[in-house]
Amino acid sequence: MEFGYSETLYSWFSTICYKLEDGKWGSRFPIVMNHLYFDEEAGVNYEQIEKFREEIITIKNEFSKLAPADAVWSFEDNILEIPKNMPNINYNTDNLQNFYISNSGQTIFERLEYTIEGMAFYKSNCSIEAEKDI
Numbered sequence: 001m002e003f004g005y006s007e008t009l010y011s012w013f014s015t016i017c018y019k020l021e022d023g024k025w026g027s028r029f030p031i032v033m034n035h036l037y038f039d040e041e042a043g044v045n046y047e048q049i050e051k052f053r054e055e056i057i058t059i060k061n062e063f064s065k066l067a068p069a070d071a072v073w074s075f076e077d078n079i080l081e082i083p084k085n086m087p088n089i090n091y092n093t094d095n096l097q098n099f100y101i102s103n104s105g106q107t108i109f110e111r112l113e114y115t116i117e118g119m120a121f122y123k124s125n126c127s128i129e130a131e132k133d134i
Helices: 006-020 030-038 046-063 108-133
Strands: none
Touching: 006 030, 006 046, 030 046, 046 108
């Protein structure tokens, strides 16, 4: 999945940790924070798709209740304010659900939902093919 500027994407993860996990990375959203963020080689595997989807839905719903001023630039560096004129940021929104946008103009949640649907489709097709081989 292509998103855009890596520092902006890190801001999305930082905001999740700081605002939704009380500063404890991966405590509420282990698939998103540990597998999606840290595990660049394996990432999220097919067995985790439903849990991954649930975490994304929860984050999206909770972000819809937070203002752009609640965004965190860098959890690690303790930079809480988003710099001005950064790429992949929608400064004209009223909530964090629509704040982080990809190079194509979709929100990060739209990109992730598209990716999850693709993973689920691929997984179901692999299961059907495996059953045919039996």
